[in-house]
Amino acid sequence: MFGAIGAGAFGISSCTTEWLETSPNQSENIEQYYTTDAAIQEAVVAAYDPLHWYDFFGTYTPLNYHSDIMTDQCYPGGGDPNDLGEWKQMFNFTIPSTMVMTSNYSTSYSGVKRCNDVIFYIENYAKDALTEKNRAFYEAQVRVLRNFYYRELWKWWGNIVYYTTNLSGDTNFLGTQYTADEVYEFMITDLEEVLAMNALNWKSDVSVVGQVTTPMAYMLYAELVMYQNDTRRYPQVLNYMKEIINSSEYNLHPDYAELWDAEHEWCEESIWEINYSDVQGNRDWGWSNGPGGCVMAMVGGARGYDGRDGIHTGSGWGFCTVRHSAYEAYEEGDTRRDASIWTPEEGSYQIGDQDTGHFVGKYSPINGNNAGALADQSLNWNNNFRVYRYSEALLNAAEMVLAGAGSGDAQGWLDAVRARAGVGSVAATKDNIIHERALEFLAEGKRYWDIIRSGLAPTVLVPDNEVEHGRTGTWSENKKYLPFPQSEIDQAQGTITQNPY
Numbered sequence: 001m002f003g004a005i006g007a008g009a010f011g012i013s014s015c016t017t018e019w020l021e022t023s024p025n026q027s028e029n030i031e032q033y034y035t036t037d038a039a040i041q042e043a044v045v046a047a048y049d050p051l052h053w054y055d056f057f058g059t060y061t062p063l064n065y066h067s068d069i070m071t072d073q074c075y076p077g078g079g080d081p082n083d084l085g086e087w088k089q090m091f092n093f094t095i096p097s098t099m100v101m102t103s104n105y106s107t108s109y110s111g112v113k114r115c116n117d118v119i120f121y122i123e124n125y126a127k128d129a130l131t132e133k134n135r136a137f138y139e140a141q142v143r144v145l146r147n148f149y150y151r152e153l154w155k156w157w158g159n160i161v162y163y164t165t166n167l168s169g170d171t172n173f174l175g176t177q178y179t180a181d182e183v184y185e186f187m188i189t190d191l192e193e194v195l196a197m198n199a200l201n202w203k204s205d206v207s208v209v210g211q212v213t214t215p216m217a218y219m220l221y222a223e224l225v226m227y228q229n230d231t232r233r234y235p236q237v238l239n240y241m242k243e244i245i246n247s248s249e250y251n252l253h254p255d256y257a258e259l260w261d262a263e264h265e266w267c268e269e270s271i272w273e274i275n276y277s278d279v280q281g282n283r284d285w286g287w288s289n290g291p292g293g294c295v296m297a298m299v300g301g302a303r304g305y306d307g308r309d310g311i312h313t314g315s316g317w318g319f320c321t322v323r324h325s326a327y328e329a330y331e332e333g334d335t336r337r338d339a340s341i342w343t344p345e346e347g348s349y350q351i352g353d354q355d356t357g358h359f360v361g362k363y364s365p366i367n368g369n370n371a372g373a374l375a376d377q378s379l380n381w382n383n384n385f386r387v388y389r390y391s392e393a394l395l396n397a398a399e400m401v402l403a404g405a406g407s408g409d410a411q412g413w414l415d416a417v418r419a420r421a422g423v424g425s426v427a428a429t430k431d432n433i434i435h436e437r438a439l440e441f442l443a444e445g446k447r448y449w450d451i452i453r454s455g456l457a458p459t460v461l462v463p464d465n466e467v468e469h470g471r472t473g474t475w476s477e478n479k480k481y482l483p484f485p486q487s488e489i490d491q492a493q494g495t496i497t498q499n500p501y
Contacts, residue, residue: 034121036129040138043118047142048210050111050149051274055294055385056283058103061087062296063152063385064445065320065360066104071447072460073438075354077321079303081469083353084319090482093461093473097483097498104152105485111149115142116166136199141212143194147187148220154183155227155449158481159499161492162186174495180481184228191221203249209266209275215244216272219388222396227453234405241397242408244271250390252420257339259389260362262369262382271388281373281380293370293380296363300443302342304350307367312342315365315378318352320443323466327358330439335422340442354467360443391417391440399433430454452480 033039055062061084069076069087076087089095119142122135130138146164153160158180167173178186194200195217204211218240225233244250253259253269265273281292301316322341330337342361363383373380394417398410411428417440418425426432434454438447451457461475483501 030121031125034125036126037131037134040118040121040126040130040134043114043121044138044141047111047114047118047145049289050107050114051145052276052291053107053110053289054104054152054274055276055296056103056288056379057101057107058288059084059086059101060295060299060317060379061101061104062294062299062363064363064443065296065299067445067448068443069320070461071451073323073326073442073447074360075321075323075356075467075470077319077352077354079318079352081353087319088469091473092471093475093479095482095501097486097489097501100482100485102485102487104156105488108149108152112146112163113166115146115149116164118142119164120166133199136197140194140197140199143190144200144212144217144220147191147224150183150187151220151224154180154187156482157484157499158183159497161496164190174492177496181228184224184230188221188224188228188230188233191217191224195221202247210273213272215247215250215393216388218244219271219393219396222393226396226399227449229453231403231405234400234403238397238400238405238408241393241400244390244393245397245413250393252390252394252416254420256335256421259386260339260383262384265384269390270386271390271393273384273386275384276382277372278370278377278380278382279372281370282375283373283379284375285379287375288379290375292375293373294363294383294385295379295381296385297365297369297381297383298378300360300363301365302344302349302359303352305344306348308345308348311366312344313365313367316349316359318350318355318359320360321352321354321356322358322360322442324356324358325466326438326442327356329435331423333422334439336439336442354469356467362443386444391420392437392446395433395437395440398428399430402428402430402433 034043068074069091076084076091078084081088086095086099086101089099119139122130122139150162159177160183161175161177162183163175167175200212200214200217202214204213221240222237225237250271251268253264253267258264259269276294278293282290283292298315299317300320303316303318305312305314305316307314327337327341340361342359342364343357369382370377370380394413397408398413401408401410414428414433414436415425417436434450437450441447451460457475463472463474464470478500481499483499484496489496489498
């Protein structure tokens with residue numbers, strides 16, 4: 001956020017020497033500015049802004065691909081074995097603290113800081129200017145967002161510094177490091193308090209799609225609880241999923257392939273997306289966090305594709321190649337396979353590292369999808385990032401029933417997801433649901449966390465020879481959390497203990 005707002009500082013009326021003799025600039029301090037409802041709304045919007053940074057991370061590593069390259073479905077790929085070396089090291093479970101990308105870390109804490117700012121401004125400057133309804137609405141949004149930002153830090157680093165009041169210079173900006181279990185309790189308790197406020201909308205108005213809603217908070221709650229394997233809260237997760245299912249406000253979109261078109265963003269299946277648009281897209285290499293489109297299509301597109309299918313452009317960097325085993329995991333007739341995975345003709349593109357012949361289809365470079373960009377077209381693709389979909393609510397609910405959280409139609413919910421994909425019924429078991437999630441959410445940033453929480457990691461995340469430069473390392477419990485960036489350890493002056501990676 002900014003420290004002062006210029007107010008009529010220039011007052012230009014003509015091109016004369018009088019223009020050079022303007023009076024001193026006038027400004028408002030933070031405590032003067034954030035005293036109105038409109039100003040608090042601006043601060044809330046600013047708290048959403050770091051969501052838009054996640055696809056770039058300073059080194060074009062989108063949120064979904066960042067974890068999917070760690071799975072048994074994708075490889076890091078790229079132009080050569082040294083391309084995005086940080087990813088290759090993560091993939092092999094050998095990354096040193098000096099190579100860990102700090103941009104995910106700093107983006108998440110930037111979001112936390114902005115959310116804390118809003119709450120501080122409300123409590124200290126704008127309390128008398130807000131209705132009780134608006135105050136609760138703004139606070140609820142940023143508290144959910146804060147937990148979304150902490151979710152990234154918690155999943156990747158676990159034992160993080162957690163705070164709900166911004167750190168000050170009096171403590172040299174040093175906070176308290178907590179265990180991953182303690183951080184989980186902070187997040188989940190905070191979410192429970194927010195949901196008890198009943199201050200969020202059930203669905204956003206079309207003019208503010210992307211705003212935090214109650215179903216979005218339910219999905220975040222479920223994600224945290226399920227990753228923690230917190231069986232105490234499974235019944236509450238099931239209740240939240242049932243509310244979404246029974247609300248009739250959401251449904252499975254009948255054509256799975258259409259879900260990834262710009263035309264079907266925020267369709268009946270979408271619970272929450274991070275918005276991107278190529279229209280007047282201003283992101284460029286000097287301002288990667290600027291407003292505009294996303295980078296996902298460029299990152300995952302085939303390198304030097306010749307465009308022979310008339311659909312895909314020649315733009316692409318060839319990262320996050322999809323394994324052939326992941327392609328083969330789909331049953332014959334499963335419509336999700338060709339929607340999720342793009343397989344260009346042999347000889348139509350440049351072979352890169354860890355080439356499998358398969359690329360991510362959900363976020364691929366489609367002709368015309370960056371036509372509205374004002375700045376660099378490679379950084380401004382018109383693809384929203386789908387974070388939570390209705391199909392996940394169905395599978396979450398089914399999994400909770402099987403875990404003994406309560407009653408419900410686990411078989412029917414699983415069957416609905418499969419029927420939309422054009423395949424028949426399978427028994428509703430936990431193993432089948434975890435497998436179904438792999439098929440349903442390929443390249444959506446879900447699989448890595450599912451592998452860990454289900455206990456599959458030691459047997460699934462192992463060396464392979466499917467391609468040259470396949471995985472050489474094996475996941476182990478001490479690899480669950482990345483090492484903290486060495487720069488953060490140094491700046492923390494001994495107050496952060498390094499993860500035992």
